[in-house]
Amino acid sequence: MSVIPHTLGSPEAPHKSVTLRVTRSWGSRLMDVIMRWLLRVAAVSSVLITLGIVTVLITESLPFFKQVSIGEFLTDTHWTPLFANPHYGILPLVMGTLVTTLVALLVALPVGTVVAIYLSEYAPVAVREILKPVLELLSAVPTVVYGYFALLFVTPLLQRLMPGLPGFNMLSAGLVMGIMIIPYVSSLSEDAMRAVPMLLREGAYAMGASRLTTALRVVYPAALSGIGAAYILAISRAIGETMIVAIAAGQQPNLTIDPTQQAATISAFIVQVCLGDLPHGSIGYQSIFAAGVTLMLMTLVFNILGHWLRKRYRQVY
Amino acid sequence: MTSLTTIIRRSRLRDQMFIIVGVLATLLGMITLLALLLDLSRDGFGRLHWGFLTSFPSRHPEKAGILSAWVGTLCVMVVTASTAVPLGVAAGIYLEEYARRSWFTEIIEINIANLAGVPSIIYGLMALGLFVYQFNLGHSIQTAGLTLAILILPIIIVATREALRAIPQEIREAAYAQGATRWQTVWFHLLPYSMGGIATGVIIALSRAIGETAPLITIGALTYIAFLPPSPVHPESPYNSMSWLRSEFTVLPIQMFNWVSRPQKEFHLNAAATGLVLLVVTLSLNAVAIVLRYRIRRRIKW
Numbered sequence: 001m002s003v004i005p006h007t008l009g010s011p012e013a014p015h016k017s018v019t020l021r022v023t024r025s026w027g028s029r030l031m032d033v034i035m036r037w038l039l040r041v042a043a044v045s046s047v048l049i050t051l052g053i054v055t056v057l058i059t060e061s062l063p064f065f066k067q068v069s070i071g072e073f074l075t076d077t078h079w080t081p082l083f084a085n086p087h088y089g090i091l092p093l094v095m096g097t098l099v100t101t102l103v104a105l106l107v108a109l110p111v112g113t114v115v116a117i118y119l120s121e122y123a124p125v126a127v128r129e130i131l132k133p134v135l136e137l138l139s140a141v142p143t144v145v146y147g148y149f150a151l152l153f154v155t156p157l158l159q160r161l162m163p164g165l166p167g168f169n170m171l172s173a174g175l176v177m178g179i180m181i182i183p184y185v186s187s188l189s190e191d192a193m194r195a196v197p198m199l200l201r202e203g204a205y206a207m208g209a210s211r212l213t214t215a216l217r218v219v220y221p222a223a224l225s226g227i228g229a230a231y232i233l234a235i236s237r238a239i240g241e242t243m244i245v246a247i248a249a250g251q252q253p254n255l256t257i258d259p260t261q262q263a264a265t266i267s268a269f270i271v272q273v274c275l276g277d278l279p280h281g282s283i284g285y286q287s288i289f290a291a292g293v294t295l296m297l298m299t300l301v302f303n304i305l306g307h308w309l310r311k312r313y314r315q316v317y
Numbered sequence: 318m319t320s321l322t323t324i325i326r327r328s329r330l331r332d333q334m335f336i337i338v339g340v341l342a343t344l345l346g347m348i349t350l351l352a353l354l355l356d357l358s359r360d361g362f363g364r365l366h367w368g369f370l371t372s373f374p375s376r377h378p379e380k381a382g383i384l385s386a387w388v389g390t391l392c393v394m395v396v397t398a399s400t401a402v403p404l405g406v407a408a409g410i411y412l413e414e415y416a417r418r419s420w421f422t423e424i425i426e427i428n429i430a431n432l433a434g435v436p437s438i439i440y441g442l443m444a445l446g447l448f449v450y451q452f453n454l455g456h457s458i459q460t461a462g463l464t465l466a467i468l469i470l471p472i473i474i475v476a477t478r479e480a481l482r483a484i485p486q487e488i489r490e491a492a493y494a495q496g497a498t499r500w501q502t503v504w505f506h507l508l509p510y511s512m513g514g515i516a517t518g519v520i521i522a523l524s525r526a527i528g529e530t531a532p533l534i535t536i537g538a539l540t541y542i543a544f545l546p547p548s549p550v551h552p553e554s555p556y557n558s559m560s561w562l563r564s565e566f567t568v569l570p571i572q573m574f575n576w577v578s579r580p581q582k583e584f585h586l587n588a589a590a591t592g593l594v595l596l597v598v599t600l601s602l603n604a605v606a607i608v609l610r611y612r613i614r615r616r617i618k619w
Contacts, residue, residue: 024496024498028498028500028501029498031498031500031501032498032499032500032501035500035503036415036499036500038407039407039408039410039411039415040411040415042403042404042405042407042408042411043407043408043411043412043416043425044425045404045408046408046425046428046429046432046470046471046474047424047425047428049432049443049467049470050428050431050432052443052447053435053439053440053442053443056442056443056445056446056447057439057442057443057446059446060442060446111342111345111346114338114339114342115339115342115343115346117335117339118335118336118338118339118340118342118343119339119343122332122335122336122339123339131343133607134347134350135343135346135347136603137350137600137603138346138349138350140521140524140525140528140599140600140603141350141353141528141596141599141600142527142528142529142530142570142592142595142596142599143528143530143531144528144530144570144573144574144577144592144595145353145357145528145573145592145595145596146353147574147577148357148573148577148585148588148589148592149352149353149356149357151577152356152360152577152585153352153353153356179345179346179349182345182346183346210328210329210331210332211328211332211335212328212331212332212335213328215335233434236434236436239436240435240436240437240438240439241436242436242437242438242530242531243530243531243570243574246531246574247574247577247578267436267438267531270438270441270442270531270535271438271531271534271535274441274445274534274535274536274537275534280450288442288535289442289446292438292439292442295436295438295439296435296436296439299434299435299436300431302434303431303434306434307427307430
């Protein structure tokens with residue numbers, strides 16, 4: 001910070017004795033205090049949201065777990081809470097969620113990483129400045145539009161390649177979801193890789209490494225904490241994604257690891273139940289909160305993992 | 318023994334190959350986006366005419382329109398923006414300009430980072446339990462607006478903080494040197510200078526809110542609405558009314574979801590047309606945000 005030289009007042013002006021006085025009016029001081037408190041209240045409200053989420057999920061799902069034991073919830077292989085002969089096993093929904101997520105990640109992680117390496121290490125600045133925002137548009141498209149695309153464009157396309165593929169299937173939902181989350185992977189990974197100091201690259205070049213070797217063996221590992229965080233964000237996005245799977249993957253709970261089958265995910269089940277008119281307090285109503293708790297815990301695990309990863313492998317240059 | 322030139326040639330070749338792979342990977346996203354646009358246009362463009370925008374949904378696909386849906390989206394967005402923007406900007410200002418490092422600020426920061434990772438449908442469940450059944454706000458526009466406001470709050474907070482952080486410390490010190498209070502510094506200097514960055518974040522956040530479907534289905538938005546919310550303006554005193562806030566509603570993405578889920582092909586065409594409207598709105602909002610961000614970066618050099 002530079003020290004401002006004392007050049008106040010022109011040299012010709014006669015010197016007057018100036019008494020420095022704090023001239024803040026009562027009004028402005030009062031305003032300052034009021035605003036400080038208002039702003040603090042706003043900041044605290046974000047914590048209230050989390051409290052609200054946790055409280056609602058717990059209080060609304062507690063009655064469910066009074067009727068259904070945790071053991072049954074976790075081990076029963078059927079999920080039919082709205083049938084005359086109800087079964088409350090979350091496994092089929094969890095499996096549907098995991099399979100669609102896995103398909104999406106098989107697309108998004110490799111493609112997103114390659115895009116990130118290309119944009120950060122190879123692409124000219126002008127190309128990168130254009131491509132990055134355009135790619136980010138992929139995550140700006142409403143998910144219901146992706147659902148339409150998966151059901152009425154990708155599935156018919158896949159059916160030509162794989163005759164016998166059912167109209168609802170986890171494969172097309174997962175593929176489209178994968179494309180949707182590419183920007184989450186690529187943008188954040190690219191930011192992380194560009195934050196790696198040039199010195200490291202120059203060191204690698206000086207040792208005779210090629211660009212590709214430098215990118216894969218030096219830059220990628222150096223940026224791993226940021227890239228890992230990007231992967232984690234992509235995973236929790238895929239787990240929580242709702243409309244694509246609700247539209248294109250089907251609505252029947254189905255315990256299978258075959259992505260060409262149809263199966264409901266946790267989020268798709270919640271949507272399906274909410275579309276009907278369920279009375280407040282019925283077991284069907286409570287079951288969506290039980291499903292919600294499961295979904296929340298699954299994403300929470302990954303969020304905590306991401307947090308830990310960032311802290312643990314953070315390299316400070 | 319391989320000579321040095323062979324090694325160099327080989328690694329050059331591998332570099333070239335990687336560039337091809339990288340371009341292809343980038344193109345995959347672009348091509349999908351293009352295919353999406355073309356597919357929607359092919360199916361839906363024929364339906365996009367004036368009548369489609371000014372008719373209510375109907376059992377007859379060719380007569381059905383999205384009047385109640387776009388009016389609903391507009392009303393919900395008014396509630397969302399008027400709640401989330403002041404709250405989010407205020408929280409951002411507090412965290413960036415007022416808060417000292419303490420365990421409490423740390424908690425708020427971790428909390429905001431975590432909120433961004435919570436699936437949108439969970440926000441819907443929370444709104445269902447809290448707004449609909451605890452506060453009795455009903456399956457209404459106000460519930461929907463508040464739900465989406467909570468959903469986009471983290472985006473606005475983060476954008477505000479980033480915009481404020483970009484302002485150099487000297488600006489604040491200059492203001493304090495003139496005897497300004499902290500609030501006067503924020504109001505007369507920091508907010509005007511960070512307006513562009515905040516606006517970019519708000520636009521991105523609203524475009525996200527416009528496309529959100531799942532949380533609104535969760536709070537019980539109806540899929541068939543053949544009426545408009547009551548007008549906010551009345552011919553006689555008191556001339557305005559907030560009763561539209563309590564009206565039941567539908568929004569564009571829910572209308573589209575409703576039409577996609579039907580078996581008849583004709584309704585799919587309506588869904589495509591609705592999708593086109595949604596895409597045009599969200600993509601142009603994002604384009605505005607991109608241009609805004611680019612211009613701020615070029616113009617302001619501290």
